[in-house]
Amino acid sequence: MSHSPAAPVPTRSRSNKVPDPTASFWIIKVLATTVGETAADLLSDTVGLGLPLTTLIMAVALAVFLVLQFRSRSYRPPVYWITVVLISIVGTCVTDNLTDGLGVPLAVSTTVFGVALLAVFAIWYRTEGTLSIHSIDTLRREAFYWLAILFTFALGTAAGDLIAEQTGLGYFPSLLLFAGAIAVTAAVWFIGRRGPVLCFWIAYILTRPLGASTGDLLSASTKDGGLGVGTITTSIVFFVIIAAIISYLVIRIRRDEPAQRSRLTV
16 A cells, blocks of 8 residues: 655755754753853843843844854754853843833743743644654754744743742752752653653753852852852853863864764765
């Protein structure tokens, strides 16, 4: 019995555009979310640009790197991770604008961003049949991916601020809370081997408030419950670490490319 082939989905690239969730992936992700919190505060408050101008500048920069990311035909660590850092900053700014500029309660913004993220996932799954990051190999799937990432950062910022500030829990206990939730999620996967896609996205969302709590703990003054390191030092140190890991990834990819090409020609 023959089957007529399904209409092929137009592809933008031949390979997956998103890195595998290895240890380096999660390390950079937490560092990027921390920088998203401290860099937004650095530009808005310390440098004095103000929240609206900071949001505009970072949104323009994000748009530029999203274009570069979409035009790339494969995973390129510098472009990909700079895009993640910028989307982290923009997500922080969006939530801060709603909370500080428009007076939207954190509970409301958390709910709205949560519903928006679920809607993106629902449409993505209905359209593509998968939410796996191992198949971000078409233009449409990549668009769904980055839209979901934006809402995870905005949701994580709002939920993290809601728990850390309005409940009076504080930065360090909040950090432990989110780290514990990520550990439980990881245990569900590593021990039970259940729901890898769901576990990935839960962990991805939770790393945002974890990074925000880390950034606030390091940069906030001691009188506000922080360690007093400051936004400048925290941002610079984390940027340097991110750059070092990305450089290592680039070197490793360039080293492995000749071997991969030789296997393809055999």
